[in-house]
Amino acid sequence: MTPVSSIREAGSPAAGEGHPSMRQWARWIAHIDQAMQDRAVPASRVVVLVPYAQLMDAGRKAWAASHPSGFAPRFESSRNWAASLRPFLPGPGDLSMDMARDSLMAAALIERVAPARADAALRAIMVGRLVEAARQLAPLAAALPPEERLAWAEPLRASLAPAASSLYWEGLFATLALTWVSASAYATDVLWAPMAQPGVHADLLVVLQGFQEDPLAMALAARWGEQSLVLSLGEMDDGASGVPGLHACGDAEDEAQRAAACVIAQVNHGHVPVALVANDRLLTRRVSAMLHRVGVSVRDETGWKLSTTHAAAQLMSVLRAVDARASMDDVLDLLKQAKAWPEAQVQQLEQLAREAGVSRWKAALQHERLAAVIPEGLPAWLEGLQVGRPLTMWLGDLAAALKACGLWTSFESDPAGQQLVQTLRLGEGAAMELAGVTQAVEGSTRGGARLSLSAFTAWVRDVLEGASFMPRSAGDAAVVVLPMAQLLGRPFAATVVPGCDETHLSPSPEPPGDWTTAQRELLGLSSREALAQASASAWRATLALPHLDLLWRTQERGEAVLPSAWVQALPVQPGVDPRDLRPLTPATQPRPTPSASDVLPESLSASAYQDLRDCPYRFFALRQLRLVEAAELEAEPDQRDMGNWLHAVLRAFHEQRGDARPGRDVDQAWLDRLADETATAMGLNAGEGGAGFLPYQAVWPALREGYLDWLAGFEATDDRPGPRFVQAEAERVANAGPWKLYGKLDRIDAQHSPEGPIPFVIDYKTESRSKTHDRVKEPLEDTQLAFYAALLPDDNLRAAYLSITDKRGDGGKDGPTWLVEQPDVLMAREHLQAGLAHDMARVAAGQPMPALGEGRVCDFCAARGLCRKDFWTPA
The missing domain is CATH 3.40.50.300 (P-loop containing nucleotide triphosphate hydrolases)
Incomplete structure (x- = not known):
């Protein structure tokens, strides 16, 4: 972007007499001079009413340029003129253009005509629509003398009544808004009072009208009659000063x-x-x-809306975190913004929560490892803002909570934070203003109705949405x-x-x-x-x-x-792009070929060695450098969670069942109970995460029946004893040359044979059946079963994948649960042990570990952003 080279002094007279605005001011001032002469009114007795406040200063400067000496008229907006005559304090039931007050009045009006006929979310929408409708009618009501407003509204109210029952709510909002604005007092009402009549403070009223007519300004001009002058601001030059x-x-x-x-x-x-x-x-x-x-x-x-400022985001983070249904992300968001708790402790809490997959704050309180690192006093601080209370108590307690967590200090040094405190009446004693409004609209002195946390949060959100923040600027x-x-x-x-x-x-x-x-x-x-x-x-x-x-x-x-x-419709005149264009030569990005002989893993798992075989760079990044992706706290349950859940259910089932054969009905009941208990323990069917797990729960009956059908055949004893369950989630360690291997086997059974029982390694798979069959087609390409076999010292063993799905296999030949055995597992084990020792020796010798960038391995690789495959320079 083009830098600022030499900025001319802001506010300098860059616009001369030839500027269209200056020429227009000259014409307006000439009209005002003529009106003053015709009525023999001095400039000090003239009020010039401008359509918006920023034009007051422009009018004073234009007058000073044409009348260097003498008095000048008063250039005023309607609100500024009214404020100079008498300060205004809105009554409890008045439309104040302050959302904190107006929302309370709107809610009371709706409650009177439709008590308890809508839920909290719908009532919040109704309150917002009523306030919006009333604010649109307010300029029309303010343009009438206060004593004439009720008579003005009466016939209109009857005309706005809906003829069809389907338009009941639309008619209700219209009549309520009309009633409200007709009974309200406004800051500009003083302009109808005797102190603002012709001859008191001024003898001539000049109305400069904008592009749209201002109802109040035109009504005041009509009231002043011959002592007023209306000039149109829209009478500009037709010709353009230049080509845009x-x-x-x-x-x-x-x-x-x-x-x-x-x-x-x-x-x-x-x-x-x-x-x-x-x-x-x-x-x-x-x-x-x-x-x-x-x-x-x-x-x-x-x-812009006060709700979009950083201070508002900090405040809303407090209200989200104190909710009894708060997520772990909500609480961590607050802890990172507030300064009351040690940063190191907050980081440790987040790390443990991600490792444990705890997404709900309530679950964190019950988790043994997480509960030990939760900052002291935090649970009590959060629970203190969960109970409903009257609005004034809410504001006082919220202010105390902000001070306790350290956010109050940041609000005091931030202009948006200062306005937020003022708008919400969080300052000392400021909430009593809203208490007066509440007492007036509810007719009670008990402090108002109790608001739940969700209702109070909705009120705060509406107030912040309705307030506008204008950052201060020093000087021109x-x-x-x-x-x-x-x-x-x-x-x-x-x-x-x-x-x-x-x-x-x-x-x-x-x-x-x-x-x-x-x-x-x-x-x-x-x-x-x-x-x-x-x-x-x-x-x-x-x-x-x-x-x-x-x-x-x-x-x-x-x-x-x-x-x-x-x-x-304009003549085509393309503008010149003022940005400076800089030619950039793209740098070549070769494939990375690192080596790290001094960073070797202490032991290898099946997945680690698979990474080395798939892509050496992936092994370098994920296994040698130990770079891992941070787990998501709010992730929906996916296929991986489904697999982990099914593994845990089958482990608990077989550990409980052992060698017993209780029958189909008992097995089915055990599986159903363990499925529910495991899902609850893993947090899959609790809170908001339960909806994401529903698709997997829906297929559970088919998975259960398919597994029990397979198990009945697997354990058949017509000719010889079937395999016998020995252990689930069995951890094993072995060596392949100088390299240590470790792994956790889903299940080990004991298969009867003439030489005695031999191990039968079974690995559960919930992937597609065709993918499972592809694993065993090439024995030397199947790392997992060969690796698991290498963890066992037995000279003879069997190994297989157990494919568990909710439907029959490809072509309908296989059942929903099907055993896919690797018949050449012993041969594959020997080749894997030799190949692993050879490959790791090359890594230890410092051989380059290039990124291969081929096949489906790259599609979901966590190291893809490091190898920058998408930016490689073609050969």
């Missing part, structure tokens, strides 16, 4: 990088401040991050992030508008809320046509600005994206 640069980008990341480069190029040319239009909030945040990285100061006037910034509609009247030296695609810049924007067209017309809400006209006016005004760059993406996640219809 059009930038078609590849995808969202390319668009963000190019937008940041356009901003930096304008700054380097001294065109400051630069306006960055926030059509796409996600994209704009990405651009802002890039600008911060290269040292460009940015002031964001749009803000080189870049200002703002909506397109707020470009008017502000003399930015350059403008960059990303997100000019058909999705984020539609000529016909969707009206907010769930109101129908008839309801919008009845209530006086902006229609789709009015919104489209306002958007078109904002677009025309934007095109008149100098040094303008328009950007859009041509594809999104593989789908083609068109530019906005407004962009398509």
